[in-house]
Amino acid sequence: MARIVMKFGGTSVADLDRIRNVAARVKREVEAGHEVAVVVSAMSGVTNQLVAWCQQLSPLHDAREYDAVVATGEQVTSGLMAIALQEIGVEARSWHGWQIPLKTDGAHGKARIDSINGDELIRRMANGQVAVLAGFQGVGPDNRVTTLGRGGSDTSAVALAAALKAERCDIYTDVDGIYTTDPRIVAKARKLAKITYEEMLELASVGAKVLQTRSVELAMKERVRMQVLSSFADNTALGGDLPGSLVVDEDEIVEKELVAGIAYSRDEAKVTVRRVPDRPGIAAAIFGPLAGAGVNVDMIVQNISADGTTDMTFTLGRTDLPRARKTLDDNRAAIGFSEILADPDVAKISVVGVGMRSHSGVASTMFRTLADKGINIQVISTSEIKVSVLIGAEYTELAVRALHTAYGLDAA
């Protein structure tokens, strides 16, 4: 017997039939003797409609009113889910953020969770009642409804699991787990049974969109074990083992893989600021204004100096390119560059794994593999558990497949 949190996204509750399917799945966990809390998103399409109405009435609408409107989507689903559970004999009740209360700060539209009082829920779950929480929302210091921002229901679920001291937080999605790389590119991609929080964060931030980064950060901080699994496949047929991918603490993984996965991102652009003076403060002169303009810079490389000048290269989200260029031009006098080179046709390929902390040679394997395929590396960046390179966008699939094989990740 365990206490678990089950979270279902918008496609999993898109219509009444799917809500009934989810209810049946919850019932199986209840019948297995578990205490269950369910977190639901809005039925797919509903949030977009509500957001569109707010925007059509006023492009610069009051975020407090936006929250009050948009949060109703999850409220509807939570009530319907409670009804669907009761209909099949499972005791259940819905909870809105303000009823728990799930308290947040006052940052309407992107609020952060301050506290969850789980006492009443724990008491009721011990008596066999399933708690159905409207995800994505809480109540702010001003007693008004707040929302946690897009994807916030994952964060709701993890925070609830922490407050309830749940054994596990199961995130049901339209994929059935976390893979060694994108299965659409590499047919031999393998589903990972377990992955560490750190690896998941690196994978999430470089393009694997299974889990919201924020929810993984919170899970790592609160030591909540997350599981990613499909709400459409019938996982119960797989036998006793947990059917999805577990995101857990490193201690839980006995046999650490050297490399957990290969991620890629094609939404990158590369900028080189040519022949800037090689003097203290030049990096601040470039990246200060960019940060001020809200441009999120990723990899940064500074070459050694030649004739008293140097080249500064960095990557950024492709959509930020025009803003970055304008910001640099506006600050040309202060920076003193000769020209700006921009290349939007780049991709970032990342090899991620906690095993590389204790093993050398991961980076050199990457470089040799790419060289063997004739792929030129434009920029290199490393962290403790990740090696990223920037390459021409047209080599993305080739690079990912070659690396997947080189690190022994291919399924048998």
Place this chain on the structure above:
Amino acid sequence: MARIVMKFGGTSVADLDRIRNVAARVKREVEAGHEVAVVVSAMSGVTNQLVAWCQQLSPLHDAREYDAVVATGEQVTSGLMAIALQEIGVEARSWHGWQIPLKTDGAHGKARIDSINGDELIRRMANGQVAVLAGFQGVGPDNRVTTLGRGGSDTSAVALAAALKAERCDIYTDVDGIYTTDPRIVAKARKLAKITYEEMLELASVGAKVLQTRSVELAMKERVRMQVLSSFADNTALGGDLPGSLVVDEDEIVEKELVAGIAYSRDEAKVTVRRVPDRPGIAAAIFGPLAGAGVNVDMIVQNISADGTTDMTFTLGRTDLPRARKTLDDNRAAIGFSEILADPDVAKISVVGVGMRSHSGVASTMFRTLADKGINIQVISTSEIKVSVLIGAEYTELAVRALHTAYGLDAA
């Protein structure tokens, strides 16, 4: 300068354009120097969709979950209305029932209002902020969302007007006021400038569907002046007078009309229980079981006794007819009747007016008028301010038109 409550029904806020129109109308009242609270219904069609989802998931759904789901319709409108008001420069904020709080009893799905704390709203309205209340809902003793039942937004508005000590509660609908009779039947029907609560209640309960009976009862109890007016017509063009129909205390009406209006209802059926023993307790033997079965009996007539037996005739809602017949059959031994005659093709015509308290001859005018048209009266029932008769349903229009003329109600 006055404090007013403006209530808009579902058709008045059916889409974003109509919400903008309502916002513009609210702005005119604000610019006229009034303190304004707005009560909104769900966008038309939304409530029906939410109710249908609950019913499709479970015909016998939990009323608490039903309330949580259905109340979101008004919450969406209140947020959108606040945004629309802000967009045209009117300070506004939305209020859900639990935020005010508007406290109700725990009768989910048909809750009654216990109390409204208007202090914060009054403070903010005095500072120029328009309060936009999600109608139809409150919060129950268990801290869960309650709804007031169909048409509950009228009741929300009147209760709010009482709590705010508002000068007037304006109910915007798709008609522009209260008429002497149904304008679809009598082209010369006149809009009433003023009508008393008592008259409105009699008209509402006999088929004029402009206002919810409950809201008029509450308005009478709390002495809230109600005004019925159209949300589509531009009433401001009509000059200084209030453009709709006012529902007020009798004291406010100096020149009382003898008859305020003619109402009709075609949803009636007539039942005669033939040859029951003329003994004490026979009425209780008939109407006790009917009440127990939930049959709402309206007019009751008992003829004088002939041979120790009598005939008992009564009217009821036509949809209750099968249940009434079965109940009487089940109790035949205890009642001891010879047969049951049922006629579903009847209509009730009512003449309503506080003036008839002090004037005789109203009933006889009615009887003579109907006789002149060859219409047979089947049952007669009178109250202090109303005379009702039951006639064959096919004479409905003829009777209403003739009476409208006979009481001098025709427009010039």
